[in-house]
Amino acid sequence: MIMRNTVLSLCIGCTLIACSEPESSENSTNLAGENQAVKAVAGAQNSENPFYGESPLYLNYPQFDKIENDHYLPAFERGMAEETLEIDTIAGQQAAATFENTIRALELSGQLLARVGNVFFSLAGAHTNDDIRALQQQLAPVLAAHNDSILLNRALFARISSLYQQRETLALDAQSSRLLQQYYVDFVRAGAALESDQQQRLKEINAELAVLRTQFSQNVLSEVNAMAIVVDSREELTGLDEATITAAGEEAIKRDLAGKYVIPLRNTSGQPALASLQNRSLRERMHRTSLSRGSRGGEFDNREILSKVLRLRSERAQLLGYETHADYILEDQTAQSVAAVNRRLAELAPPAVANAQREAAALQQMIEEEGGDFELASWDWDFYAEKLRAARFNFDAAELKPYFEIDNVLRKGVFYAAERLYGIRFEERTDLPVYQEDVRVFEVYDSQGATLAIFIADYYARSSKRGGAWMNAYISQNSLLNTQPIVANHLNITKPPAGEPTLLTFSEVTTMFHEFGHALHGMFSSVEYPYFAGTSVPRDFVEYPSQVNEMWAVWPEVLANYAVHYQSGQPMPGELLEKVLAAQKFNQGFATTEYLAASIVDQALHQLSPDQVPGPDEIMAFEAQALSAAGIALDSVPPRYRSPYFSHIMGGYSAGYYSYIWSEVLDADTVEWFKENGGLLRENGDHFRRTLLSRGGSEDAMTLFRNFRGRDADIQPLLLRRGLN
Numbered sequence: 001m002i003m004r005n006t007v008l009s010l011c012i013g014c015t016l017i018a019c020s021e022p023e024s025s026e027n028s029t030n031l032a033g034e035n036q037a038v039k040a041v042a043g044a045q046n047s048e049n050p051f052y053g054e055s056p057l058y059l060n061y062p063q064f065d066k067i068e069n070d071h072y073l074p075a076f077e078r079g080m081a082e083e084t085l086e087i088d089t090i091a092g093q094q095a096a097a098t099f100e101n102t103i104r105a106l107e108l109s110g111q112l113l114a115r116v117g118n119v120f121f122s123l124a125g126a127h128t129n130d131d132i133r134a135l136q137q138q139l140a141p142v143l144a145a146h147n148d149s150i151l152l153n154r155a156l157f158a159r160i161s162s163l164y165q166q167r168e169t170l171a172l173d174a175q176s177s178r179l180l181q182q183y184y185v186d187f188v189r190a191g192a193a194l195e196s197d198q199q200q201r202l203k204e205i206n207a208e209l210a211v212l213r214t215q216f217s218q219n220v221l222s223e224v225n226a227m228a229i230v231v232d233s234r235e236e237l238t239g240l241d242e243a244t245i246t247a248a249g250e251e252a253i254k255r256d257l258a259g260k261y262v263i264p265l266r267n268t269s270g271q272p273a274l275a276s277l278q279n280r281s282l283r284e285r286m287h288r289t290s291l292s293r294g295s296r297g298g299e300f301d302n303r304e305i306l307s308k309v310l311r312l313r314s315e316r317a318q319l320l321g322y323e324t325h326a327d328y329i330l331e332d333q334t335a336q337s338v339a340a341v342n343r344r345l346a347e348l349a350p351p352a353v354a355n356a357q358r359e360a361a362a363l364q365q366m367i368e369e370e371g372g373d374f375e376l377a378s379w380d381w382d383f384y385a386e387k388l389r390a391a392r393f394n395f396d397a398a399e400l401k402p403y404f405e406i407d408n409v410l411r412k413g414v415f416y417a418a419e420r421l422y423g424i425r426f427e428e429r430t431d432l433p434v435y436q437e438d439v440r441v442f443e444v445y446d447s448q449g450a451t452l453a454i455f456i457a458d459y460y461a462r463s464s465k466r467g468g469a470w471m472n473a474y475i476s477q478n479s480l481l482n483t484q485p486i487v488a489n490h491l492n493i494t495k496p497p498a499g500e501p502t503l504l505t506f507s508e509v510t511t512m513f514h515e516f517g518h519a520l521h522g523m524f525s526s527v528e529y530p531y532f533a534g535t536s537v538p539r540d541f542v543e544y545p546s547q548v549n550e551m552w553a554v555w556p557e558v559l560a561n562y563a564v565h566y567q568s569g570q571p572m573p574g575e576l577l578e579k580v581l582a583a584q585k586f587n588q589g590f591a592t593t594e595y596l597a598a599s600i601v602d603q604a605l606h607q608l609s610p611d612q613v614p615g616p617d618e619i620m621a622f623e624a625q626a627l628s629a630a631g632i633a634l635d636s637v638p639p640r641y642r643s644p645y646f647s648h649i650m651g652g653y654s655a656g657y658y659s660y661i662w663s664e665v666l667d668a669d670t671v672e673w674f675k676e677n678g679g680l681l682r683e684n685g686d687h688f689r690r691t692l693l694s695r696g697g698s699e700d701a702m703t704l705f706r707n708f709r710g711r712d713a714d715i716q717p718l719l720l721r722r723g724l725n
Contacts, residue, residue: 051075051116057432059454059484062119062474065433069131072120076139079113080146086110087150090159097159099172103180107480107529117143118474125466126458126490127436133218140210148203151190160184175528175698182531182697189332191320198319205316209309216305216650221466223293223300223645224265229286231261239278241398246497265290266492267467267647269594269638272505275382275397280374287379294644295620302644303616310605311613313654318610326606326655333538333656334701338607341658345603348661349596349632351724355589356637362388378636385587392586393579397506400580404509405566406459406493406502413509413562414516417552421685422520423447426455436462438495444523453477453523456488459512460495460502467492468647469511471518471546476533477525485534487522489515501566506580510553517549518542526694533696539652540659541701545693547660547667554581557680588723590637597639598646599658600630605643606655619643661718666705668717673709 049071050063057063086109090102124132150156163170164184167177187193191202230252231237237245248261255262263273263286271290277283294302313325322328326338335341363384364376376384390396415426429441438460446452456474458465474486491511496502504512521542522534535542552558556577563572572580604626614622623643627633641648648657670688677684691708705713719725 049075051112051119052078054115059451059486060475061432061454061486063433064435067119067435069129069135072116072132072135073139075112075116076120076143079110079116080142083110083113084146084149087153087156091153091156093159097162099163099170099176099180102156102159102163103176103183104480106183107179107531118472122472122474122488123435125470125472126488127462127464128221128466129464136214136218137211140214141207144206144210145203148190148199148206151187152192152194152199152203154192157187157192160187175532178698179529179531185332189320189328194319202316202319205312205319209312209316212305212309212312213650216302216309217466217647219294219300219302219305220267220645220647223302224267224467225463226300227265227289227293228255229263229265229282229289230257231263231282234261236279236282237261237277239276240273241276241401243496243500243503244273244494246500247494250497264461264463264494265293267645268640269642270382270640272507274379275386277383280380283379283383284377291378291638291642293642295642303619306605306619306643307613307616309650310608311610313606314608314610314613324607324609326603329539329606329655333540333659335540335658335662338603341603341662344662345596345600345630345658348592348724349600349630351719352589352592352596352722353632353634355723356593356634357589359385359587359589360634360636366391376636378638381590381636385590389583389586393583395576395579395583399576400506400563400572401503402565402567403563403572404504404506406504408562408564408566409504409509409512410457411562412564413553413558414512416561417513417549417555417558417680418516418520420558420680421552421682422524422689423682423685424452429454436464438462451484453485453487455519455523456486458488459491459493461492462495465490465492466647469515471515471522471535473522473534476522476530476536477527478530478533479526479528480530485523485525487519487534489519491515503566510550513550513553514546517546520549521545521693524689524693525696527696527698529698532698536697538701539656540662541666543660543663544666544670544705547664548670548688550667551671551674552680554584555680556581585721585723588721592722592724593632593634593637594640595660597627597632597634597637598641599661600632601626601639601643602646602649602653602655602657604630605649664721665715665718666713668721669709669713669715672714672717 050066051071052075054060055063086105090105090109093101095101120132120135124136160180160183163180167180170177170180172180191199194202228251231248234245237248240248245261248263251262251264252258252260263271265271265286269287269290271286274283274287277286294300310325317323317325317328320328322331324338326341330336330338330341335344360376360381363381366384366388367374367376367380374380386397411426418424419426424447425445426442427445429443432441432454434441434456436458438458440457442455442457443451444453444455469489469491471487471489474488475483477483477485489512491508493502493504493508518535525534527533559577559580560571563577564570565572601623604622620643623639624633627639643649646657649655653659674680674684688708692704695704699707702712716725
């Protein structure tokens with residue numbers, strides 16, 4: 001199949017669908033014969049390369065124990081050579097184009113390339129090293145050129161176009177008909193219908209963008225590691241829990257700073273320690289450092305890269321017939337237009353800001369009541385918000401952590417909710433290799449006892465791992481190749497000192513449920529073609545199932561099952577549980593405003609023509625101006641991501657960060673459906689799975705929602721949830 005990025009973000013990982021060998025078909029015999037020639041040309045070097053054939057492990061699970069860095073490049077080279085020959089064979093056939101010899105054949109192509117790409121790009125995010133980083137940069141323009149050689153192949157496009165023109169007479173089933181249409185649209189949007197000189201410029205742009213995106217992402221990780229906060233004394237860390245302080249001391253030792261303390265930064269603007277650090281000057285230093293990432297000068301400064309990316313994206317969009325990059329991206333989403341997204345953001349921003357301003361006033365009042373003689377700043381917000389939460393709801397967020405031990409949350413929370421709702425069960429596997437010692441593997445069984453999928457859990461932060469949380473698929477389900485899903489979740493939880501329990505914040509608990517919602521979307525996939533598998537849906541729809549799964553984190557039956565004290569085994573007291581549930585709307589003005597601010601910056605940057613793109617020295621001023629123009633510029637609430645470390649917009653979420661709030665409209669309305677229909681019931685889960693989770697991208701996304709809900713989405717549940725009504 002053509003190598004495609006399905007869902008790329010801090011929430012979702014880059015997935016290249018990996019496939020097993022094709023079954024015999026009209027076209028596969030020819031291709032298999034030609035492949036032998038390719039393999040001979042590629043040579044016998046590295047004959048033990050684990051990517052050259054399907055993994056012999058269960059469900060073709062990756063051979064992490066055998067994969068070495070020097071296996072990647074030969075496998076990529078051979079994979080591209082094989083796919084090139086397969087494409088040439090498809091495009092050069094004398095026989096008239098048919099669905100079987102063209103579209104189905106495309107779905108069967110490129111299996112070696114997909115196999116190595118899945119593992120390489122997954123580990124580039126989850127467990128990178130210098131060799132992988134260097135190879136990423138080397139491969140970026142090569143893979144972009146390879147993809148262009150397919151998508152801009154005139155003979156191939158002619159076959160696809162001829163089938164598309166006669167699609168009404170081909171008597172295809174619904175999924176096959178949709179596949180044909182999607183291939184045609186993809187090729188047109190990739191530039192297949194452009195003139196030769198335009199295609200040449202397009203290839204140059206794509207190659208340069210591939211390099212720049214890789215550099216940007218690597219700079220983000222390098223900057224996070226380089227700008228970790230170094231603290232001289234334990235006294236400065238007053239307010240942090242003992243495990244965090246000990247971990248900071250151990251991190252300092254790893255960096256040859258024995259006697260000091262090092263607090264690594266997270267990818268977001270805000271940092272977890274800000275909620276509890278009593279030392280205001282340290283809070284300020286930490287927050288200013290966080291906000292300066294990628295724009296402070298030095299080797300990891302991303303402003304020039306970002307400016308180039310924006311200009312090239314805008315030029316490419318105009319080359320393809322669109323006014324801006326945002327117009328190009330949004331045409332293919334459920335939002336469909338820039339105007340629709342702008343209206344939604346403009347509709348939500350004023351009530352969010354008003355809510356945040358009310359919250360800020362309450363925090364300022366608390367500061368003054370405590371005798372503070374300063375104005376609330378962004379580095380104060382989390383600290384005083386936690387104090388206000390404790391005062392209003394009579395509990396401290398730190399009280400919750402002893403009830404959120406990681407294995408309990410996973411097994412008795414995340415897995416328990418899925419077991420109750422969908423009838424599946426989980427068994428840990430210790431016989432399958434992992435790429436890092438903290439990674440865990442589970443076999444997932446369906447209600448009838450048959451294996452459904454393999455689930456990989458990678459929850460701890462490390463310097464070799466990018467920030468954020470995401471899901472990716474090593475292998476995606478599809479009936480064409482008879483493959484079953486192998487999916488992974490990644491979080492960035494601080495690993496405690498040896499022998500200490502891993503106690504989660506409530507935010508980390510919610511994130512674990514969220515990412516598992518993506519995993520369920522991948523595991524429940526039941527489609528014919530690789531193109532439609534799992535999370536292969538529009539960007540502004542893909543977050544919807546994962547956001548729905550967050551509801552079970554606070555569902556009373558589920559919460560009571562996993563929220564038990566890690567030492568005593570006693571359940572969380574009922575009164576504390578009630579306070580947790582009552583506090584759900586607390587601080588939503590801040591949360592909504594920081595999110596919308598980032599979404600507005602994303603849209604502003606991508607709704608520019610090439611000559612409007614700000615230069616490197618103007619990027620930060622442009623960001624500030626965009627926020628001010630949208631009426632969402634609050635000094636005390638910076639955007640969740642500032643543009644030089646906004647990794648989402650370098651991946652699949654360029655002009656798409658709005659997707660979370662867009663999806664949340666569907667999510668909030670779906671939560672109401674579950675409540676109306678009895679909540680955590682098997683019949684409810686089966687309905688959600690049958691009508692939506694299992695369908696992948698095989699039907700229009702909003703049609704899937706209507707099939708599930710019985711009507712279009714209502715925005716009122718979202719407004720109520722976020723206090724925007």
